[in-house]
Amino acid sequence: MTTTIADIAQLAGVAKSTVSRYLNGGSVSQETGLKIEQIIRDTDYTPNAFAQSLKAKKTNIIGVIVPRLDSYATSRTLIGIDEQLREHNYQMLISNSSQNLTREIENIYTLAKQKVAGIILLAAQITDSHLQAFNKIDIPVLLVGQEHPDVHSLIHQDYESAYELGNYILAKGHRKIAILGVTEQDIAVGVRRKQGLIQAFSENKQCEVNHYLTSFDMTEAIAQASIIIDKFAPSIIVCATDNIAMGTVKAAHLKGLRVPHDLSITGFGGYEVADIIHPSLTTIKYDYKGAGQQAAGRIIQLVNGEQIDRLSFSDYQLIEKESVDSYPTHNLN
Numbered sequence: 001m002t003t004t005i006a007d008i009a010q011l012a013g014v015a016k017s018t019v020s021r022y023l024n025g026g027s028v029s030q031e032t033g034l035k036i037e038q039i040i041r042d043t044d045y046t047p048n049a050f051a052q053s054l055k056a057k058k059t060n061i062i063g064v065i066v067p068r069l070d071s072y073a074t075s076r077t078l079i080g081i082d083e084q085l086r087e088h089n090y091q092m093l094i095s096n097s098s099q100n101l102t103r104e105i106e107n108i109y110t111l112a113k114q115k116v117a118g119i120i121l122l123a124a125q126i127t128d129s130h131l132q133a134f135n136k137i138d139i140p141v142l143l144v145g146q147e148h149p150d151v152h153s154l155i156h157q158d159y160e161s162a163y164e165l166g167n168y169i170l171a172k173g174h175r176k177i178a179i180l181g182v183t184e185q186d187i188a189v190g191v192r193r194k195q196g197l198i199q200a201f202s203e204n205k206q207c208e209v210n211h212y213l214t215s216f217d218m219t220e221a222i223a224q225a226s227i228i229i230d231k232f233a234p235s236i237i238v239c240a241t242d243n244i245a246m247g248t249v250k251a252a253h254l255k256g257l258r259v260p261h262d263l264s265i266t267g268f269g270g271y272e273v274a275d276i277i278h279p280s281l282t283t284i285k286y287d288y289k290g291a292g293q294q295a296a297g298r299i300i301q302l303v304n305g306e307q308i309d310r311l312s313f314s315d316y317q318l319i320e321k322e323s324v325d326s327y328p329t330h331n332l333n
Contacts, residue, residue: 007045008039012039014035014036018036060091061092062081062118064092064095064120065095065108065119066095067097067104067122076289077291077295080294083293084293084296084300095107105130108137112139118140120144120299121143123144123145124185126187142295142298144292147188147311154295154311154312165284169201170201170204172236172325172326174264175204176233176234177209179211180238180240181194181212181240182213182240189268210234212228216243218243218244218250221246223251225237225247225251225252237265240267242267242283243269259323267284270283270284270319275321279323282319282320282322282323285316285317286315287315
């Protein structure tokens with residue numbers, strides 16, 4: 001049977017409020033504190049860390065959970081968060097999940113135990129376990145990159161930017177199009193971007209569009225793009241991220257194809273390296289640093305009990321570079 005605060009109080013001969021005060025770091029006499037501590041050890045009592053965090057004095061620490069550290073989008077977002085938090089005398093505590101959902105859920109609980117004032121989650125997906133954790137910790141949470149109707153969210157307008165990119169591709173004359181995406185577990189990248197592209201392409205009845213899957217890993221993207229080139233021979237491959245696009249550029253070179261003369265390629269992200277490679281990459285550039293600044297400002301508002309919109313948006317821009325032909329002269333067919 002689970003030991004409760006009431007049980008501890010009865011065994012110690014003190015009020016429940018005294019036990020609660022002790023568990024939350026409050027002032028009790030040395031004798032009482034030693035007695036409560038001994039009973040806790042004897043009964044293997046585990047205090048409710050979430051209830052404690054609610055009663056504890058509010059800190060100036062904001063927890064930030066990231067899916068990976070070796071990501072351009074993550075690093076730029078963190079820079080924006082850190083700059084904005086510092087301006088308002090808050091500190092950032094980073095927790096990395098290494099793209100492991102179980103670890104990500106654990107990180108939510110761990111940050112709550114550390115009494116952070118709020119949590120910013122750079123999410124890849126939101127599951128029932130996430131929602132359960134948010135409800136249990138009962139401290140402000142802001143999602144960045146994903147949207148959920150029950151959680152405050154800041155998103156990158158993946159659908160709208162993809163729709164704009166799709167119309168740009170059509171305007172360049174492309175009709176045989178491959179979309180190289182990622183798993184639909186990632187709603188923003190795997191679903192919204194694909195939906196925006198498909199909507200744009202569906203408005204032109206002459207289009208032949210095939211959709212393929214890869215991971216975020218550049219090496220896997222090289223292999224998958226090579227298969228697409230051999231089996232479908234598109235005039236353009238539209239990639240879900242700039243990393244996938246750079247892997248596709250590599251695959252084209254390995255096949256002896258010229259980009260963009262033989263094969264056009266686009267991405268999403270606007271990574272700095274995409275402007276350095278040759279040919280430079282036509283892409284959707286998301287303002288990750290600005291999103292981080294927005295996220296920090298909004299979580300501070302939530303921590304202070306202010307009302308904010310449930311959903312907010314970061315900025316994006318279509319960047320036209322060298323990787324897309326204006327009048328396709330592709331020789332793959």
